[in-house]
Amino acid sequence: MPHHDHLSAPAARARPAADPHAEPAPVPRAAARRPQAFTDSREMVALAVQLANAPPGNTPAEAAVTVGWPRLREVATPADLPLLHQAGRQLREVFAHAGARRDREAVHVLNRLLARHRLRPAIAGTGPADRHLHVAAPGATPAAEHVAAAVWALAVFLCEQGIDRFKTCTEPGCGIVFLDETTNRRRRFCSPRCATRAHVRAHRSRRRTVTR
Secondary structure, three states, X not given: OOOOOEOOOOHHHOOOOOOOOOOOOOOOHHHHOOOOOOOEHHHHHHHXXXXXXXXXXXXXXXXXXXXXXXXXXXXXXXXXXXXXXXXXXXXXXHHHHHHOOOHHXXXXXXXXXXXXXXXXXXXXXXXXXXXXXXXXXXXXXXXXXXXXXXXXXXXXXXXXXXXXXXXXXXXXXXXXXXXXXXXXXXXXXOOHHHHHHHHHHHHHHHHHHHHO
């Protein structure tokens, strides 16, 4: 199936975020050096979730690694650290408000992020083969372009899919946020690992109750 190069592709096709406990797959350096062209809304939605889950790093490399987005290791600079930290913190706020059913507050935070990044969508490329969409304002750093595109894609996802898909893992001590893309919207855990832990704990609890 041909790939349609537009950032606002229907978010229903957005793929689930990768297992947050897994190691990020390496990205070829040649790909990381390409101009920052954001044509895949699914990829940018995944980046938004990873930004929200990333603990603050003390260096650009640490911040990029904790985000789990290898391309950031190639483009992030010390000047980008405040941007990455603030974006991650505010994106996490969106999930926190959503989980508490504070829809208006969640939308307000996303709107603040959209305003902060001064999005100016523009189609670039010399022809059909390389046509793509940039969303950041001209002059933005590559790292800022990543963040701007992630914010844009998550805002589109919220509008198209609903805020009830924004979840926080219910496994005690986890706290990973994710987008629930199941049909019934009843997913509770960020990964099979957390689901297994909860099921094993519940099974042991039932066995103790029976043997008393």
